[in-house]
Amino acid sequence: MPNPSRASAWPLPQPTPSLAWLAAGLFWLGVGFVGWKTSGWVTSDYREFLLPWYDFILEHGRFGAFALDFSNYTPPYLYLISLGTLFDGLASPLAIIKAISVLATLLAAWPAARIARRCGLSSPAALLAALVFCGLPEVVLNAVAWAQCDIIYTGFLLGFALAVMQRRGALAMLMLGLAFAFKLQTVLAGPVVLYLLLVGVLRWWQVLVVPATYLVMMLPAALAGRPLPALLTIYLQQFDYYQFLSMNAPNPWMLVDLLLPGHYALGTRLGLGLAAVGGLGLVWACLRCGRHPAPATLLLMLTASLALLPFLLPKMHERYFFPAACFGYLLAVARPALWPVAVLLQLANVITYRAFLLGRYEANWASVLPMTLAVALLLRALWREPRRVPEPVALGSG
Numbered sequence: 001m002p003n004p005s006r007a008s009a010w011p012l013p014q015p016t017p018s019l020a021w022l023a024a025g026l027f028w029l030g031v032g033f034v035g036w037k038t039s040g041w042v043t044s045d046y047r048e049f050l051l052p053w054y055d056f057i058l059e060h061g062r063f064g065a066f067a068l069d070f071s072n073y074t075p076p077y078l079y080l081i082s083l084g085t086l087f088d089g090l091a092s093p094l095a096i097i098k099a100i101s102v103l104a105t106l107l108a109a110w111p112a113a114r115i116a117r118r119c120g121l122s123s124p125a126a127l128l129a130a131l132v133f134c135g136l137p138e139v140v141l142n143a144v145a146w147a148q149c150d151i152i153y154t155g156f157l158l159g160f161a162l163a164v165m166q167r168r169g170a171l172a173m174l175m176l177g178l179a180f181a182f183k184l185q186t187v188l189a190g191p192v193v194l195y196l197l198l199v200g201v202l203r204w205w206q207v208l209v210v211p212a213t214y215l216v217m218m219l220p221a222a223l224a225g226r227p228l229p230a231l232l233t234i235y236l237q238q239f240d241y242y243q244f245l246s247m248n249a250p251n252p253w254m255l256v257d258l259l260l261p262g263h264y265a266l267g268t269r270l271g272l273g274l275a276a277v278g279g280l281g282l283v284w285a286c287l288r289c290g291r292h293p294a295p296a297t298l299l300l301m302l303t304a305s306l307a308l309l310p311f312l313l314p315k316m317h318e319r320y321f322f323p324a325a326c327f328g329y330l331l332a333v334a335r336p337a338l339w340p341v342a343v344l345l346q347l348a349n350v351i352t353y354r355a356f357l358l359g360r361y362e363a364n365w366a367s368v369l370p371m372t373l374a375v376a377l378l379l380r381a382l383w384r385e386p387r388r389v390p391e392p393v394a395l396g397s398g
Helices: 016-039 044-060 075-087 093-118 123-136 137-145 150-165 170-182 183-198 204-226 229-232 234-238 252-259 265-287 296-314 319-336 338-356 365-385
Strands: none
Touching: 016 044, 016 137, 016 338, 044 075, 044 093, 044 319, 075 093, 075 170, 075 204, 075 252, 093 123, 093 137, 123 296, 123 319, 137 150, 137 319, 137 338, 150 170, 150 183, 150 296, 150 319, 170 183, 170 204, 170 365, 183 234, 183 265, 183 296, 183 365, 204 229, 204 296, 229 234, 265 365, 296 319, 296 338, 319 338, 319 365
16 A cells, blocks of 8 residues: 555656666765865864863763763763763774764664655665765764764754654654754754644644653763753753854854844844744744645755754854754755755855864855755745645554
8 A cells, every 4th residue: 555645745756776876976985085084173172172071081980970060061962972982092082973973874864764765765766865865065074074963963853753754753752852852953843843733743742752851861960960950951051151143153143243243132132032933933834734744845844944943043053054954955855846955055054164164264154145045945935835635643652
């Protein structure tokens, strides 16, 4: 029996297998070269944060270190660094930390492939899409050049999207809770989560899975001796860590910081208000699409949310657009007409990465243009998305 979610997807051109795999091979030759050239790069984030955290864990014990406040990150990523120290001496700290992100990238390819299948691709085409996903410019630069871990929570967000497509509500919220335990930026998907709750695709009681998952992920640090209130307020402590309207993020606040400096307090209040209005508007736009979104429609909603909110919010880092770029690629796989969105997201983010990784900030403002175009195209596509007629099937506890 055909899968209705796949049958509802837009018709997709299937690539000629030999040409597709040849192109993938050439693509991965380029990815391998870039990875090889950047694998030894040492950034200021590594010197000032990642390496001191690694050394602190070695000095104070792989478990005992978590009784102390030595990082502005939540503990789950630090648990992975602690496990990585088991290989200390066999590999350098830099290689170990980057390997964590590379492994997370390979794991994230699994939900990426499954999502591609849900959107109508054949198994070989979905595998090919997942391989390209692992080699996206921003993915490689983030993990291999920068040693950052944004792929971890993005992988859980992909797991959330896949579980929603499978109508497994509790699993979806578990994935969302795991993503939130790693990064606060998970809330950028909030408008779509609210929409799914309002139309009954997710049940309201399942929201409790998110804080419960966060609490479970904090338990090892709490058992080590870290006060639970401190573990529950880490994200609140991060809010005023930087006093800039844009931390190299390709959004209008970068231009405000450049042209009208000194308006941090006013800009923060205004930006939060704009984001609230934009988020509610996004919920309304999603509601217009009906109560039972097709897989490709869900990808469109999530990509729009993950791009629009950091575009409107102040105090954003460039890496906060990382999930939008990943989802934008999968959206382009499902909807080939939206390939310009994927290209623009990658372009904007790579420009800002260039500024940080190479110290070339002179034309960083140029990243705002492709990001603005990408957001505009996403909102236009969401507005034009046809309303889907079938009603959702109520989810069970699974």
